[in-house]
Amino acid sequence: MKPYDTIMFYCPVCHKKNEHVLYHPRGKNEFYHATNIPEKIATQIVPVTMDCKGCEKSLSLNLEDAPVRQYNLLARVDCSSDYAGMDSWYDWGGDTNP
Numbered sequence: 001m002k003p004y005d006t007i008m009f010y011c012p013v014c015h016k017k018n019e020h021v022l023y024h025p026r027g028k029n030e031f032y033h034a035t036n037i038p039e040k041i042a043t044q045i046v047p048v049t050m051d052c053k054g055c056e057k058s059l060s061l062n063l064e065d066a067p068v069r070q071y072n073l074l075a076r077v078d079c080s081s082d083y084a085g086m087d088s089w090y091d092w093g094g095d096t097n098p
């Protein structure tokens, strides 16, 4: 039998409690709630679809973005200083119009 942990979550439609069985190598048959999932479990989550036990709607499960930002350093170009550049580019374009 493959090792797994179980993540409990509530259906966004009918709010019935569902259980997502997550198979992963370090599974210990433990139960977790959908929020505050430990990193070792969260990193094992892959997007899946399953049917709600209550309303039988197809639910898409995925790791929420927020926890990912906690684990990774996110480096982005700061665009706040680019607006002047964009404005001057548009001004320049306008000047060349007949």
Ligand SMILES: [Zn+2]
Binding pocket: 011, 012, 013, 014, 015, 016, 052, 053, 054, 055, 056, 057
């Ligand atoms: Zn439901």
